[in-house]
Amino acid sequence: MELHGVRVEYGPVAAVDGVDLTVPAGEFTVLTGPSGCGKTTLLRTVAGFETATAGTVRVRRSTGVVFQQPRLFPWRTARGNVSYALARHGVPRAERAVRADALLARVGLAGLGDRRSWELSGGQQQRVAIARALATEPEILLMDEPFSALDALTRERLQEEVRELAATTRTTVLFVTHSAEEAVLLGHRVLVMAPAPGRVVAEVTVPFRDLATEQLRTAPEFTALRARVTELVRAAGDPAPAARTRTA
Incomplete structure (x- = not known):
């Protein structure tokens, strides 16, 4: 999927502006950031539920969507x-x-x-x-905070299952979460968004995808990267001007 210069407006307010994003096939990309930064709006735009006011959205493959609530019949x-x-x-x-x-x-x-x-x-x-x-x-799976309403144990189990499912099927995933731990646990790449208007301000590559989930949770490098993402999210939510850092 490819997004170039995407802007989404609700009336006079820009929920998302100037977003450029390319997600290659088979990658698990996570969007995180403070509340109101446009994570869900961006995902809904990729899904076709919202229309970009400006810019282009190209999704060349079939998609499936999992929402915050199951929405079963x-x-x-x-x-x-x-x-x-x-x-x-x-x-x-x-x-x-x-x-x-x-x-x-x-x-x-x-x-x-x-x-x-x-x-x-x-x-x-x-x-x-x-x-x-x-x-x-689907060749692309869009997931909007699918575990946010679950208890901690169930959430951990489903995180592990989704991580393994994505690895075995090589499905491309765009995943929205507020949790830095979940972002680092699941993603190949974590994109941090900032509000007013929503935009990507930092990118973090996760280097230890070959570790099993339980090994990963206790690895020192996981703890360090989780702290780094937490720091970036806090900086993104700070109304005071701050330097934005892109991390390779």
């Missing part, structure tokens, strides 16, 4: 929610149940296809939402 089972996406993708009815069950198993929900949304925990519901997004076999 409550009258459908877990299998039914995934089957709905398969139907919209043109999958024949005879194949949908098998394909849906395979996708649910892929996100750790094997055997739970017959459960309704109220019978699932918050983490399980978000797994269904991820399976539904994967049903269309």
